[in-house]
Amino acid sequence: MTAASSDNQEAVKALLDAGAEVDTKDKNGRTALMLAASEGHVNIVRTLIVAGANLAAADTKHQDALAFATEGEHKAVIRFLKSKGAVETVTQVKEEQ
Numbered sequence: 001m002t003a004a005s006s007d008n009q010e011a012v013k014a015l016l017d018a019g020a021e022v023d024t025k026d027k028n029g030r031t032a033l034m035l036a037a038s039e040g041h042v043n044i045v046r047t048l049i050v051a052g053a054n055l056a057a058a059d060t061k062h063q064d065a066l067a068f069a070t071e072g073e074h075k076a077v078i079r080f081l082k083s084k085g086a087v088e089t090v091t092q093v094k095e096e097q
Helices: 009-017 032-039 042-050 065-071 075-083 090-096
Strands: none
Touching: 009 042, 032 042, 032 065, 032 075, 042 075, 065 075
């Protein structure tokens, strides 16, 4: 998770190659994908998706990777996640209005 949030592509790949669980959650229910999306690290997001990260995984506040990317206004990450099938939830749409 630290490697994903700090944009360390080499470390993320090494950890995944070593068998790290791509959808492991922290105490707040956040995954590496959510952390990378919140920071706008599109290459890390891409690597995690290719490794099988769950687009629909949500944290304890019911936010997913797309919600984190949207909150941070990371347009490249938003476009990429949507291209892979991520959809806005009703909660996200209501918050935008």
